[in-house]
Amino acid sequence: MEYGSGPARVTALDGLSADLAAGSFTAVMGPSGSGKSTLLHCAAGLDRPTAGHVTIDGVRLADLDETGLTLLRRRRIGFVFQSFNLISALTAAQNVALPLRLSGRRVSTGEVTAALAAVGLADRAGHRPVELSGGQQQRVAIARAMITEPAVIFADEPTGALDNQTSRHVLELLRALATDRGQTIVMVTHDPVAAAWADAVLLLADGRLADRLDGASAEVIAAQMARAEAAC
Numbered sequence: 092m093e094y095g096s097g098p099a100r101v102t103a104l105d106g107l108s109a110d111l112a113a114g115s116f117t118a119v120m121g122p123s124g125s126g127k128s129t130l131l132h133c134a135a136g137l138d139r140p141t142a143g144h145v146t147i148d149g150v151r152l153a154d155l156d157e158t159g160l161t162l163l164r165r166r167r168i169g170f171v172f173q174s175f176n177l178i179s180a181l182t183a184a185q186n187v188a189l190p191l192r193l194s195g196r197r198v199s200t201g202e203v204t205a206a207l208a209a210v211g212l213a214d215r216a217g218h219r220p221v222e223l224s225g226g227q228q229q230r231v232a233i234a235r236a237m238i239t240e241p242a243v244i245f246a247d248e249p250t251g252a253l254d255n256q257t258s259r260h261v262l263e264l265l266r267a268l269a270t271d272r273g274q275t276i277v278m279v280t281h282d283p284v285a286a287a288w289a290d291a292v293l294l295l296a297d298g299r300l301a302d303r304l305d306g307a308s309a310e311v312i313a314a315q316m317a318r319a320e321a322a323c
């Protein structure tokens with residue numbers, strides 16, 4: 092994936108190839124500028140790579156026009172961001188229902204209540220984001236991401252703004268989505284403790300896949316990260 096042209100050209104991803112199995116939980120790590128966000132954006136169909144291709148749930152993204160891509164994102168992909176990105180004027184329940192409304196599906200209260208219950212917030216359905224803690228807001232964001240039963244959930248630093256205890260709760264939820272519901276989770280993180288919840292860690296350096304760690308502990312991940320940062 093290249094940005095810009097001429098002397099301003101930047102190769103953000105270079106020859107990176109990864110196959111993420113359905114129902115797997117993958118963490119993406121690497122020094123600042125190593126291409127993590129670019130990878131997430133390309134993989135989620137938010138950016139089109141200048142070369143190479145992305146296949147999600149059997150669909151080649153390059154074969155879709157903008158409308159097709161938008162529909163795929165709405166129906167097959169969920170997003171969770173570091174800053175929660177909830178709509179402040181809407182209640183928790185209305186925020187969770189939004190992806191269903193956007194994809195033109197009828198919204199049943201039962202469905203929304205079930206999603207909020209799955210993240211432990213059944214009793215906060217009528218609260219607006221400002222009336223919820225950071226961890227509760229992130230759990231609403233996860234309920235919103237899972238309501239369409241997407242094939243893949245992309246999470247960009249989902250615990251970056253949370254304390255340890257609250258992060259743990261959010262990571263348990265993401266882990267359960269992969270293990271219990273077979274959803275594929277791809278999470279960018281700087282935190283080796285968060286990454287240790289994943290099945291595998293992709294370590295990027297300079298837009299390339301520098302290493303892949305399977306089932307590694309937080310200590311092993313931290314040591315590899317330190318090595319990668321020292322090499323930068």
Ligand SMILES: Nc1ncnc2c1ncn2[C@@H]1O[C@H](COP(=O)(O)OP(=O)(O)OP(=O)(O)O)[C@@H](O)[C@H]1O
Nearest residue numbers: 094095101103121122123124125126127128129130
């Ligand atoms: N829109 C853009 N235009 C030009 N260059 C870009 C653009 N987006 C990213 N880049 C460049 O591509 C490279 C990878 O950036 P990216 O944001 O993917 O890194 P990152 O690993 O997510 O970094 P961080 O941890 O700091 O968020 C960087 O050199 C960055 O400057």
